[in-house]
Amino acid sequence: MKKKTKLVILSLTLTAALFVLPGCQQAQKMMDDTKSEAKKITNSANTDIDKYNQYMDILNALSASGELTTLETDYLSKLSDENGNYVQENVETFFINVPYALSNQILENATDIPDTKPKMAVDADAKKLIPAMEKEIDLFTQITSYYSEKDYVNDDYKKGKELHAQIIEAIKATRIPADTFKIGMSSIIEEKTKKERADAKKNNNKVQLALLDSIDAADALLTEVDNYTEALNKLDDETDWENLTEEDVENIQLPTPNVENLTALNEKLSASMEKLANFTDKEIKEDGYSLSNASSINLYVNTGKNLKTNVNELIQFTKTNTLTLDNAFPEYFYKSYDKLINDYNEIVK
Numbered sequence: 001m002k003k004k005t006k007l008v009i010l011s012l013t014l015t016a017a018l019f020v021l022p023g024c025q026q027a028q029k030m031m032d033d034t035k036s037e038a039k040k041i042t043n044s045a046n047t048d049i050d051k052y053n054q055y056m057d058i059l060n061a062l063s064a065s066g067e068l069t070t071l072e073t074d075y076l077s078k079l080s081d082e083n084g085n086y087v088q089e090n091v092e093t094f095f096i097n098v099p100y101a102l103s104n105q106i107l108e109n110a111t112d113i114p115d116t117k118p119k120m121a122v123d124a125d126a127k128k129l130i131p132a133m134e135k136e137i138d139l140f141t142q143i144t145s146y147y148s149e150k151d152y153v154n155d156d157y158k159k160g161k162e163l164h165a166q167i168i169e170a171i172k173a174t175r176i177p178a179d180t181f182k183i184g185m186s187s188i189i190e191e192k193t194k195k196e197r198a199d200a201k202k203n204n205n206k207v208q209l210a211l212l213d214s215i216d217a218a219d220a221l222l223t224e225v226d227n228y229t230e231a232l233n234k235l236d237d238e239t240d241w242e243n244l245t246e247e248d249v250e251n252i253q254l255p256t257p258n259v260e261n262l263t264a265l266n267e268k269l270s271a272s273m274e275k276l277a278n279f280t281d282k283e284i285k286e287d288g289y290s291l292s293n294a295s296s297i298n299l300y301v302n303t304g305k306n307l308k309t310n311v312n313e314l315i316q317f318t319k320t321n322t323l324t325l326d327n328a329f330p331e332y333f334y335k336s337y338d339k340l341i342n343d344y345n346e347i348v349k
């Protein structure tokens with residue numbers, strides 16, 4: 001792997017950044033505004049469930065591994081430098097995929113959602129966010145056609161440069177309503193989750209309680225890993241990588257995660273996953289789920305095991321003093337966490 005002499009970070013004002021540690025492959029940087037916002041869809045019988053789930057689809061598209069964030073990161077990693085400037089030399093090999101689900105499912109007829117009943121606290125934010133997302137998708141669709149059809153041969157990259165500038169501005173414009181929408185949805189999710197847990201306890205829904213316990217443990221793990229990641233980001237901000245020798249880079253003192261907390265939370269996650277794995281099809285059905293949910297629960301448990309493994313790997317690196325710039329960033333943890341939430345949504349939606 002080619003050695004690098006500094007961290008390469010795309011501006012956080014643009015999108016979820018690429019966090020490239022020396023000697024590492026690119027991975028999404030998870031800071032406060034870019035860490036996973038994939039959240040839980042509750043199994044509520046409230047009349048607002050359809051609108052709520054539509055908003056959840058939009059929220060998940062904005063998560064660190066969501067469709068829109070992935071699209072933004074993919075584009076910026078190929079045709080933009082860390083300052084948002086156009087990188088022409090990568091045009092010949094440029095290719096991005098605008099997800100069908102993003103424009104034809106998640107955002108299909110989405111403009112009208114904020115005006116539907118019941119009213120929700122995030123309606124005003126959604127009203128600004130949805131058009132901004134639609135503009136981004138339109139620009140990405142245009143630039144994909146422009147390069148795939150090699151129109152740059154005829155205009156000396158003129159339209160490509162124009163579209164690039166518009167995309168950078170569109171990404172910035174999306175970030176503002178996206179951030180307020182995420183904050184608003186977090187409050188709504190918290191209230192719904194409290195109600196769901198209370199209902200599950202009242203009705204003795206053992207499967208649902210085990211699911212909620214597993215999500216609580218995963219969320220607590222996310223907080224711990226986020227704290228560690230923020231320490232990594234602080235190191236990056238305070239280090240003048242360009243003026244360091246390779247020996248200096250190798251001697252960098254890396255922050256370490258809280259092993260005691262990670263171990264305790266991993267045990268809680270493991271216990272809840274084991275409980276879920278031991279439920280019979282009959283018990284799952286009695287709890288209000290279908291047999292197809294039973295299959296989804298099995299997938300969810302497997303993803304939970306992967307998350308546990310990712311945490312154990314981070315613990316092992318720390319205990320054995322083998323944390324390096326090559327393995328410090330917990331990329332796979334974040335990917336597993338996002339998949340866990342997506343798997344959960346499949347169970348309860």
